[in-house]
Amino acid sequence: MWQPISTAPFDQDLKLAVLDRDGVHALVFPCRRILTGWTKSATKERLHISPTHWRIWEPDNTDV
Structure with missing residues (x-):
C-alpha cells in the first residue's frame, strides 16, 4: 500500500512514486531518504x- 511521502522513513530501502504530466510512475530501483532529499x-x-x-521496496513488485 502506498503511503504519503511526508511519512517516509530514513535508513530503509523504499519504492518511490513520482507524478508527472503522463501520470504516476514508480521508480524501478530502491531509494533512501536522507536529510536533504533522496538517493x-x-x-x-x-x-x-x-x-x-x-512503500517498502520489494524487488519483485514492479506495479504502481
Missing part, C-alpha cells in the same frame, strides 16, 4: 526528484 540505495547517487508516495 539511489545502491550507489548513494543524489536524486533530483519530488516523489509523492512511498
